[in-house]
């Protein structure tokens with residue numbers, strides 16, 4: 359019988375918990391399930407349930423690049439509904455190991471369901487992936503595969519009361535880890551105008567960031583902004599009418615920005631990429647699916663730097679820097695979903711997949 363090991367108490371912020379994180383370890387039975395899930399942009403989805411679950415984004419492409427083999431160890435850094443993890447686990451077989459990470463307790467519930475069906479060894483770490491990867495590094499784990507499917511899951515956006523979506527009226531929240539202190543409500547209530555404007559501009563690439571921040575500060579001086587609808591109204595009031603009706607929902611960029619800020623998504627990603635890379639064995643593969651340019655840029659830069667060799671000026675007759683590539687890029691350009699996938703699952707529309715293979719130290723890339 360499998361046992362769930364909870365190493366630390368709940369209700370503390372991940373940064374307070376440090377690396378001693380709630381985690382579980384399971385060995386599954388056999389058989390297969392049919393989870394069909396993936397990620398979704400804010401505002402998409404079916405009301406009040408995860409019934410809109412769908413095939414994981416770029417699943418075939420991701421699997422092709424990772425090429426999981428029986429007996430390998432894989433780290434799914436963003437377990438979500440377990441759609442990708444299920445496919446990977448099937449390939450790892452009974453001698454393989456899958457370590458799943460997610461900061462959302464709902465994902466942990468999904469993990470428990472998958473763990474009873476998969477034949478490989480399975481372990482769940484509930485934490486930010488940066489903290490979880492630090493923990494794994496301290497334990498000395500070595501992996502053949504590590505992958506990220508960034509952003510929020512369908513399950514999160516479709517659960518109205520979690521406040522991720524501008525389409526449903528709900529308490530302003532947006533926390534992936536409900537035990538975290540900072541929620542969108544606190545952020546909107548407490549951040550000063552300048553900081554709000556920066557967040558909206560930097561994380562949402564929102565052209566009207568200054569006006570929206572000003573409108574938030576003005577409105578909260580009269581009454582606290584506590585719901586998604588109140589925030590949408592405030593955003594609408596700050597955007598000139600012609601811009602409001604062009605380029606999607608007027609609150610889309612602001613909601614993205616607040617979600618990224620609340621969950622420190624870019625900070626987590628920047629910390630996690632080198633940690634995941636360091637855990638890989640020679641020949642191991644790191645892959646990431648991004649959904650906006652802020653994430654994709656970071657992944658592209660990280661993998662590109664690993665694949666870069668000599669950086670001496672071109673007029674130097676011999677290399678003086680001694681730098682050799684640590685990686686071969688498996689995706690020179692990002693891989694995007696097929697038209698058929700986007701037609702079937704519009705939520706996949708902005709997905710970009712990049713991957714690289716770790717080279718043995720001091721080996722030149724073959725291609």
Ligand SMILES: C[S@@+](CC[C@H](N)C(=O)[O-])C[C@H]1O[C@@H](n2cnc3c(N)ncnc32)[C@H](O)[C@@H]1O
Pocket residue numbers: 395396397398414415435436437438439440441442443459460461462465485486487488507508509510511512534623626627
């Ligand atoms: C797009 S979903 C993953 C979907 C999954 N690949 C599937 O097939 O079901 C992203 C998941 O990553 C989790 N997540 C996002 N940022 C995280 C972080 N910094 N640390 C841990 N989990 C994170 C979210 O809670 C969410 O469940």
